[in-house]
Structures are given as C-alpha cells and as structure tokens.
Amino acid sequence: xxxxxxxxxxxxxxxxxxxxxxxxxxxxxxxxxxxxxxxxxxxxxxxxxxxxxxxxxxxxxxxxxxxxxxxxxxxxxxxxxxxxxxxxxxxxxxxxxxxxxxxxxxxxxxxxxxxxxxxxxxxxxxxxxxxxxxxxxxxxxxxxxxxxxxxxxxxxxxxxxxxxxxxxxxxxxxxxxxxxxxxxxxxxxxxxxxxxxxxxxxxxxxxxxxxxxxxxxxxxxxxxxxxxxxxxxxxxxxxxxxxxxxxxxxxxxxxxxxxxxxxxxxxxxxxxxxxxxxxxxxxxxxxxxxxxxxxxxxxxxx
Amino acid sequence: xxxxxxxxxxxxxxxxxxxxxxxxxxxxxxxxxxxxxxxxxxxxxxxxxxxxxxxxxxxxxxxxxxxxxxxxxxxxxxxxxxxxxxxxxxxxxxxxxxxxxxxxxxxxxxxxxxxxxxxxxxxxxxxxxxxxxxxxxxxxxxxxxxxxxxxxxxxxxxxxxxxxxxxxxxxxxxxxxxxxxxxxxxxxxxxxxxxxxxxxxxxxxxxxxxxxxxxxxxxxxxxxxxxxxxxxxxxxxxxxxxxxxxxxxxxxxxxxxxxxxxxxxxxxxxxxxxxxxxxxxxxxxxxxxxxxxxxxxxxxxx
DNA sequence: ATCTTCTCATACTCAAAAAATATCAATAAT
DNA sequence: ATTATTGATATTTTTTGAGTATGAGAAGAT
Numbered sequence: 001x002x003x004x005x006x007x008x009x010x011x012x013x014x015x016x017x018x019x020x021x022x023x024x025x026x027x028x029x030x031x032x033x034x035x036x037x038x039x040x041x042x043x044x045x046x047x048x049x050x051x052x053x054x055x056x057x058x059x060x061x062x063x064x065x066x067x068x069x070x071x072x073x074x075x076x077x078x079x080x081x082x083x084x085x086x087x088x089x090x091x092x093x094x095x096x097x098x099x100x101x102x103x104x105x106x107x108x109x110x111x112x113x114x115x116x117x118x119x120x121x122x123x124x125x126x127x128x129x130x131x132x133x134x135x136x137x138x139x140x141x142x143x144x145x146x147x148x149x150x151x152x153x154x155x156x157x158x159x160x161x162x163x164x165x166x167x168x169x170x171x172x173x174x175x176x177x178x179x180x181x182x183x184x185x186x187x188x189x190x191x192x193x194x195x196x197x198x199x200x201x202x203x204x205x206x207x208x209x210x211x212x213x214x215x216x217x218x219x220x221x222x223x224x225x226x227x228x229x230x231x232x233x234x235x236x237x238x239x240x241x242x243x244x245x246x247x248x249x250x251x252x253x254x255x256x257x258x259x260x261x262x263x264x265x266x267x268x269x270x271x272x273x274x275x276x277x278x279x280x281x282x283x284x285x286x287x288x289x290x291x292x293x294x295x296x297x298x299x300x301x302x
Numbered sequence: 303x304x305x306x307x308x309x310x311x312x313x314x315x316x317x318x319x320x321x322x323x324x325x326x327x328x329x330x331x332x333x334x335x336x337x338x339x340x341x342x343x344x345x346x347x348x349x350x351x352x353x354x355x356x357x358x359x360x361x362x363x364x365x366x367x368x369x370x371x372x373x374x375x376x377x378x379x380x381x382x383x384x385x386x387x388x389x390x391x392x393x394x395x396x397x398x399x400x401x402x403x404x405x406x407x408x409x410x411x412x413x414x415x416x417x418x419x420x421x422x423x424x425x426x427x428x429x430x431x432x433x434x435x436x437x438x439x440x441x442x443x444x445x446x447x448x449x450x451x452x453x454x455x456x457x458x459x460x461x462x463x464x465x466x467x468x469x470x471x472x473x474x475x476x477x478x479x480x481x482x483x484x485x486x487x488x489x490x491x492x493x494x495x496x497x498x499x500x501x502x503x504x505x506x507x508x509x510x511x512x513x514x515x516x517x518x519x520x521x522x523x524x525x526x527x528x529x530x531x532x533x534x535x536x537x538x539x540x541x542x543x544x545x546x547x548x549x550x551x552x553x554x555x556x557x558x559x560x561x562x563x564x565x566x567x568x569x570x571x572x573x574x575x576x577x578x579x580x581x582x583x584x585x586x587x588x589x590x591x592x593x594x595x596x597x598x599x600x601x602x603x604x
Numbered sequence: 605a606t607c608t609t610c611t612c613a614t615a616c617t618c619a620a621a622a623a624a625t626a627t628c629a630a631t632a633a634t
Numbered sequence: 635a636t637t638a639t640t641g642a643t644a645t646t647t648t649t650t651g652a653g654t655a656t657g658a659g660a661a662g663a664t
Contacts, residue, residue: 306651329651329652329653330652330653330654332652332653332654332655333651333652333653334652336651336652337651337652353659353660354658354659354660354661355659355660355661356660
C-alpha cells in the first residue's frame with residue numbers, strides 16, 4: 001500500500017468512474033483498475049462494487065475514504081510547509097535582548113518582523129550581553145541584541161552588526177531643577193552638576209559594558225561616581241530618580257519611558273555613546289534569522 | 303516526492319547516519335543517499351549537512367521533520383483503520399426502533415453491542431415500523447426493530463429476523479381492582495372485564511399492526527373496543543391508566559415500566575401475541591450490521 | 605607520518621513496479 | 635440487432651528503486 005494507490009482510490013471514489021479517474025490522474029484506465037484491485041487484495045476487502053456499467057463504494061470504502069483523504073491531504077501539504085520553512089515564512093526565531101533595547105530598537109524591530117512574518121513563532125528573552133553570547137555559543141537561540149564588547153573580545157564564531165549608537169543623557173529628579181540643585185544651561189547639564197550628584201546605576205555584573213561607560217565618564221573628568229544605589233532594572237532606576245534619590249546616566253532612548261517627576265537632560269559636551277547591536281552565529285543559516293538580518297538592513301534604526 | 307523518500311528522510315534524521323539508516327530501512331546505503339539527494343533537489347534546499355564523517359540536520363530539516371513524521375504516522379495508521387472498519391470494530395451503525403422495543407429488546411441489545419464494539423458510533427432513532435421500512439428502503443440507516451407486517455407484505459429487498467414474541471397483558475388502574483370494578487381470578491383478567499372497560503390505545507396510524515392486534519382481540523370476542531383516549535407514547539398511555547381513565551393492552555415487557563397506581567395483569571386464555579423483529583436490507587453488507595446480526599444470533603432474547 | 609577505518613558519494617547494473625497499448629466482455633441504449 | 639460505454643485482461647514498454655563495486659576524504663591508531 002502506497003500513497004500512489006491511495007490517491008488512485010480517492011480519485012475513483014470521487015468520480016465513481018475508472019476512465020475519468022484515470023484521466024484526472026494523468027494515466028490510462030487499465031493500470032488504474034489494477035492498482036485498485038491490488039489495493040483491495042492487500043486490504044482483504046473490496047472498496048468498490050462494480051457492475052459492468054456502474055461503480056459504487058462499498059460501505060467500508062465509503063467509511064475509509066475520509067481517513068485516506070485526510071492523510072493524503074496532510075502529505076500533500078508537506079512541500080508547501082517545506083517551502084515556507086525554507087523561505088523563513090514559517091518556523092521559529094529566538095531573539096534575546098538587553099533590557100535597554102526594550103526602549104529603543106526592540107519594539108520597532110519586533111513589530112516589523114511580526115508584520116512581515118506573522119506565522120513565525122518569535123520568542124523573546126531578556127538577558128545581559130554576556131549571557132546572550134554564552135547561550136548563542138551553546139547553540140541556544142538565533143540572535144541577540146547586545147551592548148558589544150571591544151571588537152577583539154567578540155569571539156570569531158559570531159557576526160556582529162551595529163543597530164543603534166546613542167548618547168547617554170541624564171535622568172534627574174524634576175524637583176532638583178526647581179530647587180536649583182541642578183542648573184541646566186541651554187537644555188544641557190554641566191559635568192560639575194553630574195559629578196556632584198549621587199548616582200543610581202546598574203550593578204557592574206549585570207551590565208559591565210554599560211557600567212564601565214558610565215564610570216569612565218567620571219574618570220575622564222578626574223572624579224569618581226558617588227554611587228548611592230544599584231538597581232537591576234531600568235524601570236527601577238527611573239523610579240528611584242523620580243523619588244529624588246539621585247540622578248542616572250541612561251541611553252537617550254529611555255526618554256520613551258516618561259515618568260512624572262523625572263526629566264531627561266542632555267549632557268554638556270561630547271556625551272559618552274552607547275552602542276547596541278545584533279550578534280548571531282556565523283554558521284547559523286536559519287532562514288528566519290536570514291529574514292531578520294535582511295529586515296535589519298532595510299530598516300533605518302539610528 | 304513520495305512517502306518512501308519521506309520515510310528515508312525520517313530514518314536518516316533519527317539516526318544521523320546513512321549506513322545505519324539504510325540498515326533500518328532494509329536497504330543498502332547508496333540508494334538511500336540518492337533518495338535523500340533527490341528529495342533535497344526537489345525541495346531546493348539541503349536537509350542535512352554532511353561532512354565526510356558527520357551528518358546533521360539543517361535548521362530547515364529539523365523544523366520540517368516533525369511535520370513529515372506526523373503525516374507519515376497518519377499514513378501508516380490507514381491499514382489499521384481499514385482493518386477495524388472491515389471487521390466492524392469501528393465505523394457507524396444506525397438502528398431505528400419502535401417505541402415498544404424501548405422496554406424489551408432494545409436496551410439489552412444496545413448494551414451488549416456497545417460492550418463488544420465501543421468504537422462504533424451507534425445512532426438510535428425511534429420511529430414507527432412503516433417509517434423505518436421506508437427509510438431503510440431509501441438507503442437510510444442499517445437496521446430497524448419493527449413490529450412486522452404479514453410476511454407477504456414485507457418487500458423482497460429486506461431480510462427479517464424475529465427477536466421476541468410476547469403476549470399482551472392488561473395495564474389496569476390499581477384502584478379499579480381495589481374497588482372490585484375488575485375482578486382478576488388466579489392472577490388473570492377475564493375477557494368480559496376487558497371488553498367492559500374503556501380502552502386507551504395507540505392511534506392506528508402511529509402503529510397499525512399493534513392497533514390491529516388489540517382491536518382483533520375485541521372482534522374475536524364479538525365486541526368492539528370502547529376507545530376513550532388515544533395516546534402516541536407508551537409512557538402517556540400508562541400515565542392515563544394510572545389516572546384511572548381506562549385500561550390498556552400492552553406488551554408484557556412493559557412490566558418493566560413500573561408506575562404507582564398501575565397493575566399489569568395477564569389475560570385469561572390465549573392472549574394475542576405481539577412479535578417484534580429486526581429488518582435490514584439484503585444488499586447491505588456493512589460489517590457493523592453483520593456484527594449486530596451475529597450478536598442477535600448469539601443472544602437469547604425471548 | 606603512514607596506515608587503517610569509517611562514512612558518504614559516484615558509476616553502473618539489474619529487477620521489480622508502474623503504466624502503456626491492444627483487446628475482450630458485458631451491459632445499456634438506440 | 636447494433637452500437638457505445640465501461641471495466642477487466644494480456645502483453646509490452648518504461649520508469650523507478652535498489653543492488654554491487656568502488657572512490658574519496660577525514661579521523662584515529664600505530
């Protein structure tokens with residue numbers, strides 16, 4: 001019993017006519033008759049009742065036909081499924097991201113991807129850059145949005161592409177401005193003001209690169225940060241700023257996270273810039289990943 | 303692309319080794335390699351990454367495999383489904399019955415059938431003997447439990463088998479006995495008492511054969527029935543008896559329908575007998591029907 | 605470093621299966 | 635009666651699937 005014979009059976013069951021069925025199947029009638037007969041012999045029961053002029057299904061044939069039809073239909077959608085998987089229009093894409101990306105590239109990227117590839121199962125995981133790199137290295141996940149280390153420290157097994165490069169801005173309690181504790185000039189905060197203010201910042205182990213970028217700002221000005229509090233979530237940091245506990249240096253895109261009592265102010269002079277980009281394994285040739293990369297090329301994220 | 307190639311693909315995907323897969327498939331390795339290659343060519347994408355020493359699935363292959371596995375599994379259950387349909391262990395059986403059978407043969411028949419063939423979809427329809435015969439004649443339903451007409455009036459297209467032959471008994475209001483309006487002697491009701499009592503009976507058009515059996519009882523005794531009420535359901539008739547409206551002549555098996563205020567009493571002498579039997583189309587060779595018939599032969603219903 | 609082994613690919617041959625052609629036989633309609 | 639229709643049978647041809655023999659490249663052993 002093979003799919004060919006089953007197809008033959010279905011066609012005869014539909015037409016109830018060997019000649020016409022053979023035509024539909026692109027073959028001649030004799031081999032079709034033989035095919036059905038051998039199928040019946042194998043099953044040990046007739047599928048059709050044939051008089052010399054008429055063909056009809058036996059009760060067994062009639063009840064079996066829908067099962068066969070369903071199995072054959074499933075079989076025949078396999079090439080279509082394959083095509084969709086090959087083109088990356090179906091399948092899965094597992095994307096990890098650092099929490100800061102949540103306010104900049106991630107939403108627009110995810111939205112566009114979902115729009116273009118609605119049938120791809122996109123799974124998103126928040127993780128630090130280090131953890132993302134480790135997971136990808138172990139073959140877990142397809143791509144990660146990270147804050148990149150120095151080029152030489154990025155393992156050879158990865159490709160990297162910059163997504164966005166944005167200056168840090170200060171998130172400050174609104175009250176401190178009203179009380180003249182901070183004095184922005186022309187919409188910019190002076191470095192003396194920054195240095196003099198208690199700082200709320202990520203713990204270094206959670207985001208070493210971002211942490212280092214902030215502390216280097218102080219070091220470059222011959223000072224060191226007066227870290228009053230660590231917090232592991234951007235939202236928590238902003239909440240603490242709102243409570244007047246201190247200021248924070250955050251990526252500019254965090255302006256999207258509006259919160260009463262918090263003002264975002266540009267830094268005076270050349271602000272440190274935070275780069276965010278995408279990494280993926282060189283040897284990963286998943287088509288869903290390829291589609292994501294293509295989409296990244298097409299989008300103007302900066 | 304055919305089921306054979308897909309099976310090859312699945313086996314290689316499981317073993318990740320062409321030689322061992324070929325062995326599992328009962329073939330040699332070269333044609334297996336060719337089969338996979340031709341499948342890959344047809345799909346337009348590689349299913350496996352082969353180095354000279356290693357085989358692994360491509361992302362596409364890995365994602366396609368479960369779809370293929372499911373389709374092939376469905377395909378391979380078709381012979382099993384066919385066997386069950388052929389043996390009548392799956393499929394459907396549509397049985398109609400007269401309402402009186404509800405209290406005699408039907409429950410035990412249905413119970414036993416369900417027990418033996420739990421996967422057969424058994425559909426039960428209550429109908430008069432005439433309607434059942436007509437439906438069967440039109441190819442609707444498999445068998446019917448009817449009160450049979452004279453043999454010569456049963457169309458040639460049917461087979462018939464008696465299931466039960468039971469005497470009619472009188473269903474009488476309990477109060478009438480207490481009030482000595484009826485006087486059973488030795489547990490039997492005299493025909494004078496029957497003739498003298500108002501009768502509740504099926505309308506003739508709903509059950510002509512049963513109706514005729516009852517009226518012939520009166521005719522044979524030179525009387526005619528004093529029909530005080532028609533009712534179309536056995537339960538209604540017994541309810542009316544319980545209310546003291548009259549008596550009814552009912553099949554003995556109706557004793558199973560106990561009701562306060564109603565007594566079932568044998569008729570004096572030779573009581574009219576009601577036959578109930580099964581009909582089916584001679585040319586219906588459904589295996590579920592065959593199983594029902596076999597079951598009927600094995601059971602002692604009388 | 606060389607040799608052996610493992611493993612998938614290639615070239616070629618053969619057998620079995622599928623389908624074609626030609627024809628038959630039975631039935632229904634003209 | 636005759637003809638057209640339709641499924642079955644007989645026989646040949648084509649296609650497909652699988653076999654054998656062998657090659658080539660990589661990993662591991664000596």
